Amino acid sequence: xxxxxxxxxxxxxxxxxxxxxxxxxxxxxxxxxxxxxxxxxxxxxxxxxxxxxxxxxxxxxxxxxxxxxxxxxxxxxxxxxxxxxxxxxxxxxxxxxxxxxxxxxx
Numbered sequence: 001x002x003x004x005x006x007x008x009x010x011x012x013x014x015x016x017x018x019x020x021x022x023x024x025x026x027x028x029x030x031x032x033x034x035x036x037x038x039x040x041x042x043x044x045x046x047x048x049x050x051x052x053x054x055x056x057x058x059x060x061x062x063x064x065x066x067x068x069x070x071x072x073x074x075x076x077x078x079x080x081x082x083x084x085x086x087x088x089x090x091x092x093x094x095x096x097x098x099x100x101x102x103x104x105x106x
Contacts, residue, residue, distance in 0.1 A: 015077075016081065019076045020084055022068075023085065023088040030062060030090075033062050034097060036058055037059065062097050
């Protein structure tokens with residue numbers, strides 16, 4: 001019986017580990033995309049149609065990345081989720097994506 005419980009626990013741990021790794025990987029893509037998005041918003045003429053299209057494309061990708069993190073997180077049973085996994089997706093990054101001012105988010 002103990003072996004069976006250990007196997008189930010190990011499966012949850014693997015699931016938790018895989019979910020965390022996936023969230024970390026997606027977080028790296030989020031960080032890169034946010035940097036590009038903020039660059040477009042601040043350094044380019046946002047009235048330009050091409051710039052607007054690129055901004056919308058990046059925003060769409062970022063929404064998908066956040067959805068992927070939520071999906072990975074929800075595949076892990078609540079009782080076995082680690083604090084690190086619970087941190088995904090990061091609310092502060094979401095505020096940056098939707099372009100909220102720092103004063104508002106604080």
